[in-house]
Amino acid sequence: IIKGQKTFISGIDQAQAVLVVGRTEDHKTGNLKPALFVLPTDTPGLSWTKIDMEIISPEAQFQVFLDDVRVPADALVGSEDAAIAQLFAGLNPERIMGAASAIGMGRFAIDKAVEYVKTRQVWKVPIGSHQGLSHPLAQNHIEIELAKLMMQKAAALYDSGDDFGAAEAANMAKYAAGEASVRA
Secondary structure, rough: EEEEEEEEEEOOOOOOOEEEEEEEOOOOOOOOOEEEEEEEEEOOEEEEEEOOOOOOOOOOEEEEEEEEOOOOOOHOOOOOOHHHHHHHHHHHHHHHHHHHHHHHHHHHHHHHHHHHHHHHHEEEEEEEHHHHHHHHHHHHHHHHHHHHHHHHHHHHHHHHHEEEEEEEEHHHHHHHHHHHHHHO
16 A cells, blocks of 8 residues: 655656555565556555646646556566666666757857857947856856766766666756756
8 A cells, every 4th residue: 555645746647557655564674665666647545736836838737646556467567576776777778868859948048148158249349248248158158067977977978877877967967057058
């Protein structure tokens, strides 16, 4: 039986099934350990409500509720003992792709800003010649390039089969890229 909730889930209104990260009890020790389950969206006890957002987005966001959801044994993904490895196997590439997307957006923003500061003139001088604009743009460029290096490291670790090493690098890359792209 699964109980809980998750906020900011997109796509559940269109999905036929959801991947749920839960915890199962170790029958030997009584300790809780992670497990992955696939649940059809029409499972009794699984429900969701749309979250009203102030931003315009192509995807609606939802809060998902799991109220005493009975989970059949065949809903378990893989084996109970391999849940962490299975979780990283799915999350690592998602985080690497998220970092790549943020890096691309940051590069686009910086390119647009550089183009603007080169062509916009005040008192017959491009505004990019002023340190108050050129230095922050340079800092943004450095942050995007550092995030790119971390993303490349995460991808290399993932490709080499080092899921646990890739997990740390992928988390760092996604965070660094997200922060840098917002500042850019």
